[in-house]
Amino acid sequence: MSARRSAISSSLQDRLVNGLNSITRLTRSEAQALRQLPLSVVSLEAYEDVVREGESLTKSCLLVEGLLCRYKIIAGKRQILSVHLPGDVPDLQSLHLDEMDYSLGALTASTVAFIRHQHIRATIASEPGLGAAFWRHTLVDAAIERAWLASLGRRSSRERVAHLYCEVFARLLARNLTDRESFALPMTQIDMADAVGLSQVHLNRTIQELRRSGVLVQRGRYYGFEDWTLLQETADFDPAYLNLRQAP
Amino acid sequence: MSARRSAISSSLQDRLVNGLNSITRLTRSEAQALRQLPLSVVSLEAYEDVVREGESLTKSCLLVEGLLCRYKIIAGKRQILSVHLPGDVPDLQSLHLDEMDYSLGALTASTVAFIRHQHIRATIASEPGLGAAFWRHTLVDAAIERAWLASLGRRSSRERVAHLYCEVFARLLARNLTDRESFALPMTQIDMADAVGLSQVHLNRTIQELRRSGVLVQRGRYYGFEDWTLLQETADFDPAYLNLRQAP
């Protein structure tokens, strides 16, 4: 990680405001309080870890740019537990848990900004509504992981992959980080396989099938979609669990 | 559900104190505040639902006696997301989320006690430490679901089943609801199959295999274990994610 201490720079905190605003309605003074948070910016290369399972944290990490994922290694095999987008604070739960139960790594080159727990606590103390907002953030996160859990247990590989695309798209859209036309999920098939609990070979065949039936279309190096309704139907996707203020 | 309003009865709230105490250290005055919470007791038959996906709640449910589970129905198939033990408040997240993203049902005949959100909020306001405790409760819950997610994605059926036994045992032990000798998990194979994401037939064969290799032993109608080390090893179980104050 290459670190670079920063003065308080408003654009970074705005990411956080934007992220929280996608799932709740911040008041003007709450947003203002967030913009005062001292941050320390770090650049990450793809596949670099932010934290590892077992560590104890005194700061949490705001994703500013890029794509992070939570993961666990089980008997040498990696399972990706969730995917995180700019505006997320993926390890916020470390505010109240002693030890990380998963690792957090970058899927693409990314920028994160660390926020010390003491500053989060102070901000919550001065704006109690932010306590609810942060708590809600961790709860939405849990709801997303529940959806993945149900997916892994009971959905076919086709549905699982389509569902992942739906979820990420809906979340990006809710924070105005994509338009309907240019969406593509910049994950390698290896990573996506670990996210949906398949082998890389089988994931590849699943994607080919989705491509053949027009659900996914190649967008440069990665895949996106052209027909939202079709994607949503093959995924059996209902965005309610995302608790977004503005769902697709 | 057969309802029966209750006067403030200390033994019920003690369940909650006991549950929270297994993952955090409550102060005397926090425990005292919890014991003042007004509750309304309800008895459930096995397989009765407490709430359904999509509902909005103004009260949460403390499990007093029995066994509850979260579940989702995906394309007609049920996936159990977590198992809840006396002292848990499984739908606590409804305090900050608008709509249930899962259903909550009884696996065995159970007793629950509803707590109105307004009373929870008032209690937190008077004892801010309880805000952290409840938040932590929802976070531990999320960590447990992450462990299930990783299990479904990357563990064999043998390991998955053994892991479920380990988890429930560790959680029961941490709140003194079992001793080492008499533990048995009172779930039918049908329910357990839905919990570990297998078909009922295959789960049956998995259990037989675990039984043949001495990992599980029949205890009356259900199964338990005799050799904790063996169980733990076949499950590759590490209780850290449970965030218990006292792990096995």
Next chain:
DNA sequence: CGTGTTATTGACCAACATCAAACTTAGTGG
């Protein structure tokens, strides 16, 4: 004793993993 639920078995098939090799693409240094 029935009767309904749960557990068990066998036969068969589909989904998915693994292994190994070939092919593509993006990025690198000359």
Next chain:
DNA sequence: CCACTAAGTTTGATGTTGGTCAATAACACG
């Protein structure tokens, strides 16, 4: 700009795990 390299993707062949269907056995309960 081209060869070279490493990473990612695609393909084929083969074996394993786990699902489905259907029938039977074992309980639990009234």
